[in-house]
Amino acid sequence: MTIAMSDSMTRIWNTLLAVPVGKVVSYGQLADLAGLPRGHRQAARALRLAPEALQLPWHRVISANGKIALEKDSDGYRQQMELLRADGVEVINGRINMTRFRWQPDLAELLFTLKH
DNA sequence: TTGCTGACTGCCT
DNA sequence: CAGGCAGCCAGCA
Numbered sequence: 001m002t003i004a005m006s007d008s009m010t011r012i013w014n015t016l017l018a019v020p021v022g023k024v025v026s027y028g029q030l031a032d033l034a035g036l037p038r039g040h041r042q043a044a045r046a047l048r049l050a051p052e053a054l055q056l057p058w059h060r061v062i063s064a065n066g067k068i069a070l071e072k073d074s075d076g077y078r079q080q081m082e083l084l085r086a087d088g089v090e091v092i093n094g095r096i097n098m099t100r101f102r103w104q105p106d107l108a109e110l111l112f113t114l115k116h
Numbered sequence: 117t118t119g120c121t122g123a124c125t126g127c128c129t
Numbered sequence: 130c131a132g133g134c135a136g137c138c139a140g141c142a
Contacts, residue, residue, distance in 0.1 A: 026124085026125090027125085028124070031124095038125095038137060039137090039139090040124045041122065041124060041138055041139070042139065043123090043124080044123050044124060045139070045140080048123060058123090063124070064124075064125060065125085068123085069124075076123075077123095080123095
């Protein structure tokens with residue numbers, strides 16, 4: 001079976017692969033870094049449709065307000081929280097301190113993600 | 117073409 | 130701090 005994937009989706013995925021352990025990004029930020037301004041909806045969609053085989057660090061993407069975007073009492077929510085804590089990211093009362101854990105790539109990292 | 121739907125955001129109460 | 134809401138944009142019926 002083939003999956004209809006757009007160029008924007010692969011951009012999102014490649015950018016996501018560059019997010020390091022212990023750091024998070026918002027949907028909007030991920031889209032921006034992938035070269036898709038105002039593409040936060042696309043970022044969300046790219047995550048939802050991502051093949052598991054890609055081994056993407058999907059849990060490092062959260063809402064801009066610092067909360068996990070998934071429904072609070074869902075399995076996905078609990079799984080994401082566990083994965084984040086395993087990364088060393090503090091999740092307190094369901095939210096994350098963005099000033100401490102937001103990924104802020106330097107120029108070298110940005111160029112690297114753009115290359116792939 | 118039209119309308120609706122999201123793993124979203126920022127602004128306003 | 131919690132809702133409400135318009136704006137956003139690709140995909141699908």
